[in-house]
Amino acid sequence: MHIYVTDHNGKEHELEALEGWRVMEVIRDWGLPIKAECGGACACATCHVFVDPDWQDKLHAASDEEEDMLDMVPDVEDNSRLSCQILMSEELDGLKVSLAPSAKPDAEVA
Amino acid sequence: MSEQEIVTDVVIIGAGPVGLFAVFELGLLDIKCHLIDILDKPGGQCAELYPEKPIYDIPAFPEISGQELTDNLLKQAEPFGPTYHYNRMVNELEKQDKGDYLVKTDAGETFRCKVVVIAAGGGSFQPKRPPVPNIEDYENTSVFYAVRKMDDFRDHDIVIVGGGDSALDWTLNLAPLAKSLTLVHRRDSFRAHTDSVNKMRALVEEGKINFELGQIASLEGENGQISAVNIKNADGEKSLPATRLMPFFGLTMKLGPVANWGLNLHENLIEVDTEKFATSEEGIFAIGDINYYPGKLKLILSGFHEAALMAQAAKKIIHPDEKVVFQYTTSSTKLQKKLGVK
Incomplete structure (x- = not known):
């Protein structure tokens, strides 16, 4: 199965994904820039992605915990999700997301 | 030595x-x-x-x-x-x-x-910096990520953004000395302590502070001094007069x-x-x-x-x-x- 990830420069990458992997892990494993500093614990909000509108409804709803962490995303939108909370499965084959500015490894700090 | x-x-x-x-x-x-x-x-x-x-x-x-x-x-x-x-x-x-x-x-x-x-x-x-154009021009003069001296906020129009404990704590602490205070958050649900959220809601109820749904879109001001924070939400854009802004999106x-x-x-x-x-x-x-x-x-x-x-x-x-x-x-x-x- 594959996912399609648009990077910060607008380039789309087709990445092979494995069942049960978190989307964040797929992105990181293929070497695309994603901060993901807590390593997938839903504790930092630095693996933020925008989900393609066609795919939004196909994902399980964000848990309360994920919603809470999305509060820590300064560039949150309606289609914002934390990619460490999306587990790959057959139904998500073809999922399209784009990397959010706040998930850049060198994301802006004050 | x-x-x-x-x-x-x-x-x-x-x-x-x-x-x-x-x-x-x-x-x-x-x-x-x-x-x-x-x-x-x-x-x-x-x-x-x-x-x-x-x-x-x-x-x-x-x-x-x-x-x-x-x-x-x-x-x-x-x-x-x-x-x-x-x-x-x-x-x-x-x-x-x-x-x-x-x-x-x-x-x-x-x-x-x-x-x-x-x-x-x-x-x-x-602190995470919100992706708002030119925000760095105002940092440490009218945009702050922490409060060092409460007095720097006295009699100011304060906008606080966020839904966690830092945002709520400073909303409650600064409300008594602010000229006006508006809390802005993306949703009407907060991950801060329930007690703080209840106190904040009571202040809104009493008309002492304002709460707005939304997020920061842009800033107005000059020479390091903001004059307004423009927010966007489902209803569109809204301008909030502000002389102090505190974004709290964690670290x-x-x-x-x-x-x-x-x-x-x-x-x-x-x-x-x-x-x-x-x-x-x-x-x-x-x-x-x-x-x-x-x-x-x-x-x-x-x-x-x-x-x-x-x-x-x-x-x-x-x-x-x-x-x-x-x-x-x-x-x-x-x-x-x-x-x-x-």
Whole structure:
């Protein structure tokens, strides 16, 4: 199965994904820039992605915990999700997301 | 030597789990440490990002929370009397004659030591900056990420953005002295303590503060002084008059000044060997998440191992004439005495 990830420069990458992997892990494993500093614990909000509108409804709803962490995303939108909370499965084959500015490894700090 | 200089054997940069365990390993070898951390508490990521989350891969702890792990490590380090310096960042590292290092912080202290241990994890925690055009032009003049002096906010039109404890606490604290105060959050649900949320809602009810759904879109102002914060929400855009803005989106890590110390780096990580965990500079070691070597795994347990080996190498630099006998805490009365075992 594959996912399609648009990077910060607008380039789309087709990445092979494995069942049960978190989307964040797929992105990181293929070497695309994603901060993901807590390593997938839903504790930092630095693996933020925008989900393609066609795919939004196909994902399980964000848990309360994920919603809470999305509060820590300064560039949150309606289609914002934390990619460490999306587990790959057959139904998500073809999922399209784009990397959010706040998930850049060198994301802006004050 | 200036009188402000603090003299010690080792300065450990970072009081996360690996920095704390390094105190223990160095302490067994009679080496004294000072630790410096940018956070206001020990524990690093464990305390800042996931104090309540269970960790399942610490040997002999089937499950332990980030905070419990931190508390245990502090207790384990305690017999060696480390000195902790919080809320400051090391910004300069200078090599002196005779191999000493001068470590300088942004709080104005200078430490003189023989060995520097960088245990800074992912770097220093800094406030997240919202992606609002030109926000940096207003930072520290009318846009603040922390309150240093409450009086700087008196009689101002304050806008606070966020839904966590920092946002709610400062909303409640600043409301009495503000000219006006508006809390802006993306949703009508807050992860802050219920008590704070209830108090905030009561103030809104009484008309003392305002609450707006939305997020910051842009700022208006000139010469470092904002005059309005424009927010956007489902209804469109709205302009809020404001002379002070406080965005609270939590902290994130940045390598920071470490990058300027002339150490060999590997993609923002410090290259070390796997015998001593020494960097390219004699007397400077790097352990835990911040280092890189072939096969590196960013695990707390790897950092613990690195701390033990680093300590052996640091010993040779600090006490070059002492012969070190490898001992176990279980059987060595000498080590047990150091640990305060009765």
